[in-house]
Structures are given as structure tokens and as C-alpha cells.
Amino acid sequence: MSKVLLIDDDVELTMLLQEYLTEEGYDVATDTDGRAAIAAAAANTVDIIVLDIMMPRMNGIEVLQRIRKLSEIPVLMLTARGDDIDRISGLNLGADDYVPKPCSPGELAARLRAILRRTHQPAGASIDAVKAGQLVIHPGKRSAEWCGEPLELTGTEFGLLEVLARNAGQLVSKQDISKQAFGKPLTPFDRRIDVHISSVRQKLGLRKDGQSWIQSVRGLGYQLLVD
Template sequence: MSSQPARVLVVEDEAAIADTLLYALRSEGYAASHCTLGREALALLRQHGADVVVLDVGLPDLGGFEVCRELRTFSQVPVIFLTARNDEFDRVLGLELGADDYVTKPFSPREMVARVRARLRRTAPVAAEEGGWKQLGRFAIDHDGRRIRYDEALLDLTRYEYALLAALLQRPGAILSRSQLMERGWDHASDSTDRTVDTHVKTLRAKLRAAGAQGEPIRTHRGVGYALDV
């Protein structure tokens, strides 16, 4: 018996954009639905949920940032912001509110479908291994033992390196800002700086290369933050 198609909720008040996106998503086999208002979207998500939300920032009743803020009080569904603005401040704000990706209009429907597919792949359920290990792509993490492996190689991590990498592993592929990483990994985030995160990312990359990583699993998004490819 085949599995149910992934459910994508498109929250967009411009009919032409919504119609184009719905057609592209449905053509790829997704169960795409649509609404035009932020409050309507929140009601639908509370009642029915979704697998991915494509959320316009400039909605007529409740801004997309506010929708995302409220959504994160009851759901961790992946959110892809859709906006006509390409301002760095807006990108950082959206990501810090809990969004997973950010697409600027005009956009390619094919690109948006690829981003939705990537969100679904990165949030697919993973099975826990024996001994408390949970596999995430080429990584495995033992939360209780505070250990992380890469391709079966146990990484020799400092306290803060572990905290940073564990935070990235909580949301594979999602862009996390430096302030988000500091809040999750540092006891006193206010005493740290962006440079602190950058320094630990540098040492983590060196340890991953030593463990056999090709390229850079930890990707830099300039002016925004970091994301981890698993």
C-alpha cells in the first residue's frame, strides 16, 4: 500500500503566484492546499497540520513573521518564507523566528518544489539505533552520552563543539543564525560574540575533514548563519 502524499500548505494572497505554485506542487504529487490569510492558516494548521508550510511574509491580515511566531508555539512544521523583499535583516528575523528557508520573489516554481522536497527529506523520521544512537544521514548522535559520530568515526569534541553540532543536527538543512546557535549551546550567550561561533565552526570543520568528510557539511550562509548537510 502506497504512503500518503506529503501535505503542503501555501499561504499566499496573490492569486497568480498561489495558482502557479499549487500547480507545480500538485504536478510533483504533493497534496497542496491554499489559504490567503494568516489567521486562517493558523486555524488550519492547529486542526489538520501539514508537512511543509510555504508562508508569504506580506499577508493582508497577519504578517508572515507573526504567523510563524505563533505557529512555533504549537508546531515544528518546516516553514519556507516567500517574500518580495531581499533584505538581510528580514532574512535573519525570519530564521530566528523559526523558519527553515527563505525564497525571494520572483522565483522559479521548480526551485520552490526542490526546496519543499529538501525540507521533507531532512525532516523524514529516523530510527534510533541500539545503545541510544540516532542516525541522521552520515551523522549519528547519542544525546545521553553527548557523543557524535561521522561515518562511524567518533568525533573528539569539546563541550561547545558538541553543543553547536547537536543544535545543527536538531534541524538538518535548516539555516540557524549565530544568535540561535549561541542560545542553544552557550550557558551565557550574552557573554559570547558571533566570532565565537565562527571559531568553533572552523574547528568542527577541521575535525570533520579528519573524519573523512568531503567538502563542507557545515555550510555558511553569509550574513545569516550556518546549516548542516547530513
């Protein structure tokens, strides 16, 4: 049973989501203070955190920033509908996904399942390493190495980079990346792939020629270079 921590000061919505997710088989704890999420991340007591951006005392962006200094635990953000700035800020800081409010309990449950599926390797899954140039991906351990050093990635970044590594040297469409890494088709105007790619690029650094290791073809997709 996956443990979910739901942080939101909207008590009515929180109760609704908690009841639904419990019926879906999750062990759900709730709180109205973002500091509870920071403590849970530090103690590693939950499997995933659902975090509202607009909260008193400490907003969700600040909470996420502090969590990422402590842990790579999956975080799903709840954002105001249409507020792209909050969504992009959250993704840039390492959020795994976001759901605009008001959201249906069914949509939230589906997003949680998708995140947990790609961040928790199922028993019996292949543990063969995937090598692409200086990059080594260990699917069984959900870890990666770059130029012989550990590469710190969020669960979503790991899934995305694994797809590119398995197709190193080849152009992978955004639609294929979304289906393989996120478990769902890409929707119009969805920028989460671009934001996560930007974060991974920063972590890989630049090639000797000053170019990124991950090349983009406008409107088509991305390609991981191996030499």
C-alpha cells in the same frame, strides 16, 4: 503524498505554484490568510507550510511567531528579494528556510523536498542514538535531549545539531554543514547557518566558563564542545 499549505495573497502566483507542486506529487492547499496556517499547525493537518511575509491582516513574521508557540511544523518563508531583515527575522523565529520572490516553481519544489527529507526520517533509517557529552540525538524519532531534558528544536535546527554531534570536538566547515544538514552547497553571503547556530546556542545555554557550547572559527566553521 506530502501535504503542503501555501499561504500567499498573490492569487496568480499561488495558482501557478499550486499547479506545479501538484504535478510534482504534493497535496497542495492554499489560502490568503495567515490565520489558516496557525489553525493547520495547531491541528497538525499538513506536513509543511509555505508562508509569504508580506500579507494583509497578519504578516508572515507574526504568523510564524504564533505557529512556533504551537508546533515545530516545517515552515518555508517567501521573502522580498534582497530583504535580509525579513529573512533573518524569519530564521530567528524558527523558519526552516526561505525563498526570495519572485521564485520559480522548480526552486520552491527543490527547497520543499530538501526540508521534508531532513525533517521526516525515512523508513528503515538508523535509530541509534548519537551521544556527545550531555547531548543525546535520536535520529529515528527526530528528537534530542540536553542534560537529561528534552530539547525543543525546529527540523532545521535538529539537522544542524545532528551534524555537529556526529563530529563533536571537531571543526566542521560551513560548506559541510550546509551539504549534510540542508542537502545543498553553501552559496556566497548565505547567513542561514549562522542564524540557526545562534538559535541553537541560546537553547543550549552557556558552559561554566561562560563560553558557548558551539564554538566558531571565523570564516571556517563550527565545533560542538563535549566537556
